Amino acid sequence: MIKILFVCMGxxxxxxxxxxxxxxxxxxxxxxxxxxxxxxxxxGYHIGAQPDSRxxxxxxxxxxxxxHLRARQVTGEDFEKFDYILAMDADNFAxxxxxCPKPYKHKxxxxxxxxxxxxxxxxxxxxxxxxxxxxxxxxxxxxxxQGLLAKLRxxxxxxxxx
Numbered sequence: 001m002i003k004i005l006f007v008c009m010g011x012x013x014x015x016x017x018x019x020x021x022x023x024x025x026x027x028x029x030x031x032x033x034x035x036x037x038x039x040x041x042x043x044g045y046h047i048g049a050q051p052d053s054r055x056x057x058x059x060x061x062x063x064x065x066x067x068h069l070r071a072r073q074v075t076g077e078d079f080e081k082f083d084y085i086l087a088m089d090a091d092n093f094a095x096x097x098x099x100c101p102k103p104y105k106h107k108x109x110x111x112x113x114x115x116x117x118x119x120x121x122x123x124x125x126x127x128x129x130x131x132x133x134x135x136x137x138x139x140x141x142x143x144x145x146q147g148l149l150a151k152l153r154x155x156x157x158x159x160x161x162x
Contacts, residue, residue, distance in 0.1 A: 002035045002152060005082040006111065007092055011041030011071035013134070014088040014123050016051040018111060018141040020064040025145050034156055039069065040078065042095040046071040052127065058134035079104040084148075086111040089122035112140060114147035 004022070008014035019039040026032045050056070051066040059066050078085065079100050085107045087093035096108050112121050123140045126133030 002084070002156070003082045004035065004037050004084045004086065004148075005074075005078055006037070006039040006086050006088070007042060007074060007096060008039075008088040008123075009041055009043050009092055009125065010045040010127075011039055011073070012046045012049055012052045013055050013125060013127050014137055014141070015039035015041065016066050016069045016071070017055050017059060017134075017137050018086070018088070018123070018145070019069065020059050020066045021062075021138060021141045022145045022148065024062075024064050025142075025149055029149060029153075031149070031153060031156060035152060038082070040072050040074040042074055042092045044073040047073060052134075054126070054131060054134050055137070058131070058138055062138060074099070079107065083107060084109060086114075086148075089125070111144045111148075114145075114151060115140070115143040116147070118143055 006015040006018040016039050019037050023037055026035055049071045051069055056066045085096060086109050087096055088111055093108060093110055097105065100108060110121055112118060112123060123137055126137050
């Protein structure tokens, strides 16, 4: 079983969106029994809260329901438990890297590194922007999800390591 954790700052916009987008893609694949997902924030601002209503609305337009997700903060155990810990931006990557024990640092990645055809390396935080920012997050996470799924498919079939 491969375990993936999507991470942003508060776990109410980008990381739950990435979790929802990847889950939909996973549900449509042959790998859904072999991969589990979660999301978390580097900060505990919104623990227990649903994803931002704008994230939920934008996702629902694409057939993705985020309403069951609840915000939580990254814990020390997450570094051991998850195989891939995917940060939405460099600041959250740095926060993860600072707190990650050395034996697990290889698990940390920027999520958009799985979409090398996109020049952007970070999923921008849409929280203080307009509605179009939430659609942009969906587009970026969909592209990275496709790349990640292809890597995981290869890993599961060929035994490649993270």
